[in-house]
Amino acid sequence: MRKRKWLFGIVMFFALTLVACNGDEEKASTQEKTYKLKVGYGQLYGAPLADIARAEGFFEDENLEVEMVSFTSGGLDALQADKIDIALTFGTATPLNYIAQGADFKFVGGHMEGGQPVVTKKENASQYKTLEDFKGKKIATIRLGTLDVVFKSALDDAGIDIHKDVDLVEVKSVADVLEAVNSGKVDVGLSNTGHMTKTEALGLTPIFWSNDLSPNDLCCRVTVRGNITGDKAVAYKKFMKGLIRAERVKLENPKKNLEASKPTFKQLPEERVNEIVNEKHLINSADPNKREVINTWKKMQDIGYISDVETINLENHFDLSMYEAALDELIKGNPNDEYYKQVLQRYNEQNLDFK
Missing domain, CATH: 3.40.190.10 (Periplasmic binding protein-like II)
Incomplete structure (x- = not known):
């Protein structure tokens, strides 16, 4: 009788251990992995939407670690050399000029418009x-x-x-x-x-x-290298999701924009930082605005900045799927939120319905 109880105890011990191990494995398999991005920005502009997304925990919500790297110049060279994953605040005309010279860049989102x-x-x-x-x-x-x-x-x-x-x-x-x-x-x-x-x-x-x-003039676009892998596509979607949410914060609470941007401009007084990130003519929009990127491309040709681009199909330098997926997730998670419906309408008008 004692022997049977002893054997039964051993069997139960191994059974419970097996269940616990399987449970840990299942938990680990369902826990989302952490993604990492290195994002370059120009010191002149800062990175308002990214700063808000970090300060508000939007990237953290997405299991996304974002390392911000400042540049006085050469940000797009760093992108081309695979030293950063995203070039955030380096204009629209400049990356288009790189594309005209053969760079394999893609636009996946937006960041700034107007204000100059x-x-x-x-x-x-x-x-x-x-x-x-x-x-x-x-x-x-x-x-x-x-x-x-x-x-x-x-x-x-x-x-x-x-x-x-x-x-x-x-x-x-x-x-x-x-x-x-x-x-x-x-x-x-x-x-x-x-x-x-x-x-x-x-x-x-x-x-x-x-x-x-130009009422819809563009400044900084979210620019990446063209060879977007599966993991990078997921990371870019998470990044754009953070920027879309940050755009709302900027619109509704400029004070939060100021506070989030202070660490980026830590050598400047608060009044100067506010002047940079909350200028009333400056618009922070995460929308890719493909329509105006194409218009800028045409303007650059008209004024002689780029030529001999017959072999370049600009359509190949957009990938809006990550922005679309990010916005789709936000709408599904907030089905009654009018703000995201308006963002979707804007996206359709500026990226799909203009043709």
Whole structure:
């Protein structure tokens, strides 16, 4: 009798151990793996939506670890060299220029639109009411900057010859633009978002914004390399899901945007950070806006920035599936949320229904 009880105890011990082990294996198999991304951003713009997504735990919700890497220049070179996974705030025209030169880049989402001013001295501001008023003027610009393309394209559309009717002076930085206008070396400068404090301190003022010249002008796109693997596709979807949620926070609570961005601009005072990330003309949108990317591509051809692109099919440089999947998950998880329905409507209009 004692022997049977002893044997029964051994059998039960191994049975329970087996059940426990199977349970642990099942739990481990159902637990989602952690994905990692290295995201590059330009120091000039920061990374508002990504900063919000990190601060609010949106990436953490997706089991996504995001390492942010800042660049003063060379972010797209780093992307091409596989040193980062995403180039976040490096414009639209610049990655398109890389594509025109053979880079295998793809656009998967958006980040910034508008917010870039054309500036002059306050005492001269009344001279500029229409694009015709720029004829004969010296204009400082940063080649391939967003406003550079938007402004030149607007002049071209207005019938103003950008090679003969205006004198375009290329400089390297926004600081150079402002200095050139302030010193009188040029009449007008094509500036950038986040520099209004310095602009006003120098006695300069905006006369047009990029939004005025092109209501849907694009700045930074979420740009990745073209060979998107299965794991990368999942990670990019999670990243875009975080940005979509962050966009809502930015719209509803700019203060959270400011607080989330402070660590990115830790050397700057709060007022300056707020100026950069909450400029009222600046729009943070995660939407890929394929329609306007294609329009920018056409503008760049019209003003002579890119040529001999007959062999390039721009359609091959979009992959909107990750954004679509991210938005689909958000809508399924929040079926009665009107905000996500509006985001879907915008997506359809800007990416599908414009053809």
